[in-house]
Amino acid sequence: MAENHEVTEEGKSTELPLSIEDEKKLTSLAENVLQGWDLQAEKIEVIQGNQMALVWKIHTNSGAVCLKRIHRPEKKALFSIFAQDYLAKKGMKVPAILEAKNGNLYTKHGAFLFVVYDWIEGRPFELTVKKDLEFIMKGLAEFHTASVGYQPPNGVPVFTKLGRWPNHYIKRCKQMETWKLMAQAEKDDPFSQLYLQEIDHFIQDGKGVLDRLLQSSYVSWTEQLKHQPNLCHQDYGTGNTLLGENDQIWVIDLDTVSFDLPIRDLRKMIIPLLDTTGVWDEKTFYVMLNAYETAAPLTDEQKKVMFIDMLFPYELYDVIREKYVRKSALPREELESAFEYERVKAAALHPLI
Structure with missing residues (x-):
């Protein structure tokens, strides 16, 4: 491959x-x-x-x-x-x-x-298979730990997202507010009708996540990592990993790497995968987290920052963006499912925080 x-x-x-x-x-x-x-x-x-x-x-x-x-x-x-x-x-x-x-x-x-x-030979991981799921998460942990110490040569700019999460939250919340104007222009569209009925609650939730983040150890952890950061892949998953001979876990396509907290990649792996089931799969959640921690343990405070970040309605945001930015003709049911997943996700994460 x-x-x-x-x-x-x-x-x-x-x-x-x-x-x-x-x-x-x-x-x-x-x-x-x-x-x-x-x-x-x-x-x-x-x-x-x-x-x-x-x-x-x-x-x-x-x-x-x-x-x-x-x-x-x-x-x-x-x-x-x-x-x-x-x-x-x-x-x-x-x-x-x-x-x-x-x-x-x-x-x-x-x-x-x-x-x-x-040229790397191997097969894609099958995330419905527990062993594959554990392998791919272990590979992510190994990638993060191995990347510590990297600094680009003189003249090559540093690309980092360290400390930028609050701005990302603010930007997304403002966009969801702005998209209400687009929904109002499509009053006969069932998707837009539901959006106008429900979105304010989720925008407020997004703002609440920002408050929680700033009260957590996010800022101190970010400052600490600036001295010796690790890379985040930013697009880690089945399309950019391969399982080679002797269970070698290959990470490929590093085009989007930047410095950031390692939990950014975990959130991008875990939350979209759980979104495919329609319910919060606690077993899969812990299989992924525990597999990662076999190679790169996280402190309780670091996991709390991750759980807070996972609370932000990223998956909902992506669905809405698909509708109002990419102009996809999405049915009302797509938005209903996204709203429900955010509710289910929040109910599972709040006790952990």
């Missing part, structure tokens, strides 16, 4: 077939870019070609490698490239980066940076 081949939670590719002409263009692009590396390509496969982040599998006489065009601003791309190199050299299971002929970890072609990685 490709180092960056995106898959759904069912393990199926999200790619659409390319035309013969497009495939030829992308193959030609890869041939041009690969001149920057000391590689003899015997065969070039376009793995991901319908998105700006392009991926090729390059077959050489010494095995396969992965060529990728990173679809990020150059400064952000450099931060993640050097982070991946740091982790690989430290022994973390991330694809090692092959140096170009000029000794750099990348080459620039047009407006984008291109990188060549080791």
Whole structure:
């Protein structure tokens, strides 16, 4: 499987077939870019070609490698490239980066940076299987702990979200207020009718989460981590992890990494997964948390900060954003389910806080 081949939670590719002409263009692009590396390509496969982040599998006489065009601003791309190199050299299971002929970890072609990685073979994790779920959470903990000590080279900007959670909460609450105006313009739409009836309560809940966060150890923990931060993947999950031979847990696609509290990645893994069941699955919740803590234990105060963050209506926000920003024609039932999940989630988390 490709180092960056995106898959759904069912393990199926999200790619659409390319035309013969497009495939030829992308193959030609890869041939041009690969001149920057000391590689003899015997065969070039376009793995991901319908998105700006392009991926090729390059077959050489010494095995396969992965060529990728990173679809990020150059400064952000450099931060993640050097982070991946740091982790690989430290022994973390991330694809090692092959140096170009000029000794750099990348080459620039047009407006984008291109990188060549080791090709990783493995299978996606199946999160309905307890053993897989434990493996993927253990891999996240190992990623966080291994990343401590990374600092980008001079001239490469630091990307951090440390200390920015309060602003994120405020911004989202304001957006949910603003979207009421859009709902009022669609008075005959059942989704918008329900939104106007119910949303004020959840906006107030979001503001309450902010108050709780500021009264917790969030600020002191953030200040502490600024001296020796860990990376957060920001997009950790089944599409960006693989289980290799001998139960090796590989973490791939590090394009979005930044410094932040490690619990950000936990929240992004745990809360959306539990949202698929319609009820609060306490057993799965603790399987994930306990598996993570086998490699990276959290203090009671740190877990309290995580539970507070989990209270914020992120999943509800995403549904509403899909409706009013992306203009998706969502039914009323979609919003009803989102409201109910937030209620169920809050009832489960409040006793923990």
